[in-house]
Amino acid sequence: MRVGRLGSAAVTVAALAAVGGVIAWRAGEVADAVRLVPLAAVLGAIALHAVTLVLRSEGWRIAIAAIDGCPLDREAVHGANAGAFGAGTVQSHLGLPVRVALLRRWRGDRAPRPLQLALADLPIALAEACCLLVLLALWQPWLAVPGLVVLAALGPGARAACGRWGSSRPTVRGVAVLADARRRVALLGLAGAITLVAAGRVWLVLLACGLPHGAADVALLCGALGVLGLLPLGPAASPGAVLATLGAAGVGSAMAAGLVISASSIGAVAVYGLAVAAWCAARRGVAAWSGRAPEGARA
DSSP: OHHHHHHHHHHHHHHHHHHHHHHHHTHHHHHHHHHTSOHHHHHHHHHHHHHHHHHHHHHHHHHHHHHHSOOOOHHHHHHHHHHHHHHHHHOGGGHHHHHHHHHHHHHGGGSOOHHHHHHTHHHHHHHHHHHHHHHHTTTSGGGHHHHHHHHHHHHHHHHHHHHHHTTTOGGGGGGGGGTSHHHHHHHHHHHHHHHHHHHHHHHHHHHHTTOOOSHHHHHHHHHHHHHHHTSSOGGGHHHHHHHHHHGGGOHHHHHHHHHHHHHHHHHHHHHHHHHHHHHHHHHHHHHHHHTSOOOOOOO
């Protein structure tokens, strides 16, 4: 386990060093491109990514509620995700263990088992991956086929798994959200919204940086960001994705776009974390003033 963490850290450092090398190599070009990016575009990208964080937290809450039919309050879910997203900006693989640890610490016995919480991420990841494949059909139409096939199989597959192993292997209940038609539709709706908002952020950044921003370009970059985001590259994932897909249009502009995407991701996580902290503090203040504990809303 320790060797794996050291390896991930080494990959992250190497990726950051590679990005730093490209910036140093094209320092003037990158600096000029960054200066031309309007502040309004950066703020817009931050706002759009913050929306995806909220939607992703709501999706996770729906997935958790399906495990035992008892939803956790939004304060706990959004609070745990705020910490997870913060950890994920440094290293994407840190997000899940931090999220599970925080939720278990705050809600103790009320929270599902750690492995169930970990597995609850799978339905969200599958739903987003299918929506991304459908989006990538704007670049290569045939990619919609596997996305639609997996989407159609999610419900029957989850019902079969929960029916066969749900009682003997409680961990399988982590994917129970896909076996519940109402919750599955809600989760897929959120995944679709996340994909569209993320595509809007990419389009905005490409437009602001003077890069090709047609539907196929946006779809391709969204796919690259999704793939590289799975690797332990940290903040270097976004510049790497833009360079790999649109570097031919100009290294300086591509690097600037990658830096804006990374910066807006970090900024959105900070905004989300501060907003969640303020919201939780306000709820506790109101509860203390009224003399009762805040009630969690139902999913």
